[in-house]
Amino acid sequence: MPHIPIIMSSKKRARTSLKRFEYNKAIKSRVKTFIRKFNAAEGDQKAVAYRLAASELDRAANKGVIHPNKAARTKSRMAKRMLAEKA
Numbered sequence: 833m834p835h836i837p838i839i840m841s842s843k844k845r846a847r848t849s850l851k852r853f854e855y856n857k858a859i860k861s862r863v864k865t866f867i868r869k870f871n872a873a874e875g876d877q878k879a880v881a882y883r884l885a886a887s888e889l890d891r892a893a894n895k896g897v898i899h900p901n902k903a904a905r906t907k908s909r910m911a912k913r914m915l916a917e918k919a
Contacts, residue, residue, distance in 0.1 A: 859897045863888045870910055878914050885910060 837843045866885040873881040886907045893903035 856897045859892050859895065863892050863898070867906070867910070878917065882910055882914055 837846050863885075866881070866888045870878065870881040870885045889898070889903040889906055892898045893900040
C-alpha cells in the first residue's frame with residue numbers, strides 16, 4: 833500500500849512529482865522514438881533522421897529531462913554509426 837501524505841506540503845510534493853514524472857516520461861518517449869526512426873532510416877534519410885534526433889536530444893537535455901552528457905554521448909554514437917554506413 834503506497835504512503836499517503838498527511839502534511840499539506842507533502843501532498844503538493846506528491847502531486848507535482850507525479851506531474852513531472854508524466855512530463856519527463858513523455859519527453860523521453862519522444863526522444864526514443866526519434867532514435868528508433870534514425871536506426872530504421874536508410875541512405876540519405878539517415879542524415880535527416882540524425883538531425884531530428886539530435887535536436888530532440890538537445891531539447892531534452894536543455895529541459896533537464898536527460899543529462900547533457902547522455903545527449904552528447906548518444907549523438908556521438910549515432911554520428912559514428914551514420915559515418916560507418918557511408919564508408
